[in-house]
Amino acid sequence: MxxxxxxxxxxxxxxxxxxxxxxxxxxxxxxxxxxxxxIPRELFMQTQNELNRRSELRKSKNKLKKKSVYSEQYALSNVLVCSELAIFIEEWHGIIKYQLQQSGDVQLE
Structure with a gap:
């Protein structure tokens, strides 16, 4: 209800x-x-939790860059996250560049 x-x-x-x-x-x-x-209340709460989780990802990423997520040149920069590798998809030019979420880790290109 x-x-x-x-x-x-x-x-x-x-x-x-x-x-x-x-x-x-x-x-x-x-x-x-x-x-x-x-929609059912459970689905609404799951959606709110996911939105909060993604918001926290953006906040932690912004602390390193000092820029807004939405100030990037490409619409999906630092918005798409690989769930298996826990990394942000940084750019798309026919080849996907990955940047690891933790600083100092190796970048895959």
Missing amino acids: GDALLQKTYTVDVLSKKRINNSGIVAQYNVEISHDAI
């Missing part, structure tokens, strides 16, 4: 119909099991 958060926005003035985001001014209500869920 799905959950719903009520009163995410509220009406400031009924006559002008101005609505703003609720940042704690008006009480919000979390209604559990209010409707059929789009």
Whole structure:
């Protein structure tokens, strides 16, 4: 079953119909099991855990480079990770270059 958060926005003035985001001014209500869920709760939690894991990979990689993951020239640089070798796929030019996650290790080209 799905959950719903009520009163995410509220009406400031009924006559002008101005609505703003609720940042704690008006009480919000979390209604559990209010409707059929789009995806099961277990799948949602697994997805959130995977997103957090990938975020941590990017953070540890950024500490070494001092650059954002999204500032690379290629869209998938430092985003794709080989699960068997635990390495980042760095570039794609017909040949895949690998860079090991741990510094000081050998690079495969």
